[in-house]
Amino acid sequence: MPSPQRFAALQTIQRRRPVATAAIAPFGELWASDVFSLATMKEALPGRIFKSVQRTIREGGKLDLSVANAVADAMKDWATSRGALYYAHVFYPLTNSTAEKHDGFISPKSDGRVITEFTGKLLVQGEPDGSSFPNGGIRSTFEARGYTAWDITSPAYLMQTPNGVTLCIPTVFVSWTGEALDKKTPLLRSNAAMNRQAQRLLRLLGESDIAPVNSSCGAEQEYFLVDSAFVALRPDLLLAGRTLFGAPPAKGQQFDDHYFGAIPERVQVFMQDVERQLYRLGVPAKTRHNEVAPGQFEIAPYFEAANVATDHQQLTMTVLKATAKKHGFTCLLHEKPFAGINGSGKHVNWSIGNATQGNLLDPGQTPHDNLQFLLFCAAVIRGVHCYGPLMRAVIATASNDHRLGANEAPPAIISVYLGSQLEDVFNQIRAGQLTGSSSGGSMSLGVDTLPDLTKDPGDRNRTSPFAFTGNRFEFRAVGSGQSVAGPLVALNTILADSIQWVADQIEDQLNTGSSLEQAAFAVLKRTMDDHGAVIFGGDGYSSAWHRMAVEERGLENLPTSADALPVLQRPVIRNLFERQGVLSPLELESRYEVYAEQYVLAIEVEAKLVLRLARTQVYPVVMAYLDNLARSLKSQEALGIGADRSLVDQLVALNQQLVGQCTGLEQALQNPPHGIEAHMAHCAQTLLPMMLRIREAVDGLELLVDDADWPLPSYQEMLFMR
Numbered sequence: 159m160p161s162p163q164r165f166a167a168l169q170t171i172q173r174r175r176p177v178a179t180a181a182i183a184p185f186g187e188l189w190a191s192d193v194f195s196l197a198t199m200k201e202a203l204p205g206r207i208f209k210s211v212q213r214t215i216r217e218g219g220k221l222d223l224s225v226a227n228a229v230a231d232a233m234k235d236w237a238t239s240r241g242a243l244y245y246a247h248v249f250y251p252l253t254n255s256t257a258e259k260h261d262g263f264i265s266p267k268s269d270g271r272v273i274t275e276f277t278g279k280l281l282v283q284g285e286p287d288g289s290s291f292p293n294g295g296i297r298s299t300f301e302a303r304g305y306t307a308w309d310i311t312s313p314a315y316l317m318q319t320p321n322g323v324t325l326c327i328p329t330v331f332v333s334w335t336g337e338a339l340d341k342k343t344p345l346l347r348s349n350a351a352m353n354r355q356a357q358r359l360l361r362l363l364g365e366s367d368i369a370p371v372n373s374s375c376g377a378e379q380e381y382f383l384v385d386s387a388f389v390a391l392r393p394d395l396l397l398a399g400r401t402l403f404g405a406p407p408a409k410g411q412q413f414d415d416h417y418f419g420a421i422p423e424r425v426q427v428f429m430q431d432v433e434r435q436l437y438r439l440g441v442p443a444k445t446r447h448n449e450v451a452p453g454q455f456e457i458a459p460y461f462e463a464a465n466v467a468t469d470h471q472q473l474t475m476t477v478l479k480a481t482a483k484k485h486g487f488t489c490l491l492h493e494k495p496f497a498g499i500n501g502s503g504k505h506v507n508w509s510i511g512n513a514t515q516g517n518l519l520d521p522g523q524t525p526h527d528n529l530q531f532l533l534f535c536a537a538v539i540r541g542v543h544c545y546g547p548l549m550r551a552v553i554a555t556a557s558n559d560h561r562l563g564a565n566e567a568p569p570a571i572i573s574v575y576l577g578s579q580l581e582d583v584f585n586q587i588r589a590g591q592l593t594g595s596s597s598g599g600s601m602s603l604g605v606d607t608l609p610d611l612t613k614d615p616g617d618r619n620r621t622s623p624f625a626f627t628g629n630r631f632e633f634r635a636v637g638s639g640q641s642v643a644g645p646l647v648a649l650n651t652i653l654a655d656s657i658q659w660v661a662d663q664i665e666d667q668l669n670t671g672s673s674l675e676q677a678a679f680a681v682l683k684r685t686m687d688d689h690g691a692v693i694f695g696g697d698g699y700s701s702a703w704h705r706m707a708v709e710e711r712g713l714e715n716l717p718t719s720a721d722a723l724p725v726l727q728r729p730v731i732r733n734l735f736e737r738q739g740v741l742s743p744l745e746l747e748s749r750y751e752v753y754a755e756q757y758v759l760a761i762e763v764e765a766k767l768v769l770r771l772a773r774t775q776v777y778p779v780v781m782a783y784l785d786n787l788a789r790s791l792k793s794q795e796a797l798g799i800g801a802d803r804s805l806v807d808q809l810v811a812l813n814q815q816l817v818g819q820c821t822g823l824e825q826a827l828q829n830p831p832h833g834i835e836a837h838m839a840h841c842a843q844t845l846l847p848m849m850l851r852i853r854e855a856v857d858g859l860e861l862l863v864d865d866a867d868w869p870l871p872s873y874q875e876m877l878f879m880r
């Protein structure tokens with residue numbers, strides 16, 4: 159029999175029915191119906207204005223004020239005709255969240271009437287009071303001004319809520335001195351940097367018609383659904399997004415019966431609601447399925463240009479969370495909500511390409527494409543080898559640390575998985591001669607005889623943090639709750655740097671009289687000689703790899719964020735971002751400060767919660783139960799029945815562990831060392847282990863105390879009740 163509050167929650171859940179929402183609209187009416195898309199603009203704007211908008215989207219540059227005015231007018235008419243009264247500049251601060259400031263369209267007149275008004279200036283630039291967003295010291299609060307500026311490459315859209323509609327305008331967020339305060343600005347800059355270098359390499363390879371090169375992203379989002387009646391009884395889930403206590407359930411995920419199993423009806427109805435909203439917003443949701451853990455699911459879109467994909471990914475997280483509430487669920491985007499149960503990641507599929515040469519990471523069918531592909535692929539390999547620690551740093555959060563290297567997710571050592579066929583090709587390059595491949599036939603070094611690579615999608619390695627998957631790389635170590643902007647910025651920037659290196663080498667070789675093929679092969683060989691150590695096709699979870707990676711390959715193992723975040727302060731990283739024009743040293747420093755502070759805050763909040771829950775929910779229940787036991791032991795003795803004290807002894811021992819560890823944790827919390835780096839290490843090496851010891855005591859107690867008294871919903875209830 160569960161405790162009264164848990165019993166009430168169970169009853170609530172039993173009464174729940176799938177929540178049907180609006181009538182089902184045909185796809186044609188649904189798709190992007192809430193998006194001020196290019197097609198909508200084309201209809202609404204004079205031809206000259208539309209062409210100018212199109213040109214700005216394609217080529218960048220400033221929007222003329224008269225054009226902006228016309229667009230603003232059309233946008234307002236479109237939005238108000240659909241019921242919008244307010245507009246919002248949406249931006250992406252250095253937390254992983256989405257921020258917005260709402261303003262009404264109304265403008266009062268002197269005669270008491272109001273008109274709706276929206277000018278080009280209001281569209282293009284906003285000024286939210288950004289002083290309370292984390293900015294890592296770029297602005298002191300008395301210089302609070304921050305500006306939002308319309309990102310014309312990401313379309314405006316309508317956000318529907320039950321009582322109204324808001325026009326949302328994606329923007330960048332910068333300080334009054336021009337420093338990026340957000341995640342979008344560096345993403346746009348990193349894409350531009352990558353484009354500059356890719357153009358250069360393509361020209362060296364003999365291309366003359368080269369469209370702008372863009373990065374693409376398709377992000378697979380994993381999440382948990384827990385009934386909100388349980389979550390209301392779990393302050394840890396409410397405040398920290400993960401359970402700080404909870405004994406393992408008798409049945410976990412051992413049976414692997416959830417993965418790709420039939421989707422429970424209440425969940426499927428939720429998913430359909432989410433997908434319908436995403437379709438209205440022009441987000442191409444494409445895949446849904448159960449994930450490995452009970453209560454865990456996945457949604458993945460069709461890939462898009464990285465900037466738009468990132469905005470859409472943020473929208474997906476927002477819609478998932480808001481819609482879950484409607485269906486009586488809480489959507490957990492935390493990387494490790496349940497100890498001992500698989501956590502959630504966000505696989506960031508990433509490639510680069512353009513309209514003229516196509517996907518530059520596609521091995522393709524023709525030998526010439528192969529040379530191009532091999533060089534771009536080599537650039538990625540070198541980038542990961544030189545800047546692996548940066549890739550580890552951009553996925554470093556307190557929550558993702560619980561997942562990385564925990565035998566269910568990629569390790570904290572960054573390596574590249576190429577697949578056996580491609581690995582073989584690069585090994586032949588290292589050996590100095592392409593002599594053949596599994597597809598047979600002999601090959602010399604000439605470009606026209608480079609092997610014709612075939613895609614091998616069956617070849618997967620779940621244990622690699624960064625894997626080539628046929629025509630893209632999949633960054634598998636990204637956390638489920640993270641913005642994908644940070645990882646994409648890192649990937650684009652290290653690729654820009656590496657393509658530059660490749661292009662420089664080729665130019666040098668050409669200047670000494672080499673042919674293009676000789677020059678290209680020399681660069682490929684040098685890449686393998688100097689950077690091949692980062693390629694690994696084996697079991698990334700194994701302890702043998704952990705040792706080999708560090709001792710033989712010279713790769714870094716950065717197990718916690720406290721180890722990884724300081725990478726952002728290394729001169730080599732500062733130079734990389736500055737050289738590529740992605741982040742100034744000040745902007746990078748501010749990111750380090752913000753992320754380090756968030757790490758410390760996250761763990762300290764959890765530590766305080768551990769203390770609060772252990773002392774106010776667990777301890778009283780244990781004491782009352784001990785009282786009960788003492789009484790019944792006494793009456794057994796009075797009746798002359800031999801009394802067994804072993805349960806009492808176990809309870810007392812665990813309770814003493816709980817009380818003692820709580821005192822220790824409280825003291826450790828009150829006395830952090832000075833300096834952010836030491837403070838982070840204190841969190842990782844002192845607070846977390848202490849919290850874990852309290853958890854051991856509490857989880858032990860959960861298995862002994864009368865279920866009728868236990869206040870917290872159990873793992874069994876939260877994971878299996880839907």
Ligand code: ADP
Nearest residue numbers: 374375376377458459460461507508509629630
């Ligand atoms: P998986 O087998 O890993 O689940 P999916 O077929 O579901 O793979 O695809 C994963 C994601 O990769 C999807 O979002 C898909 O659109 C995206 N994707 C496919 N091709 C590319 C590409 N060239 N660049 C970026 N993302 C891509």
Ligand code: MG
Nearest residue numbers: 378505507632
């Ligand atoms: Mg995948």
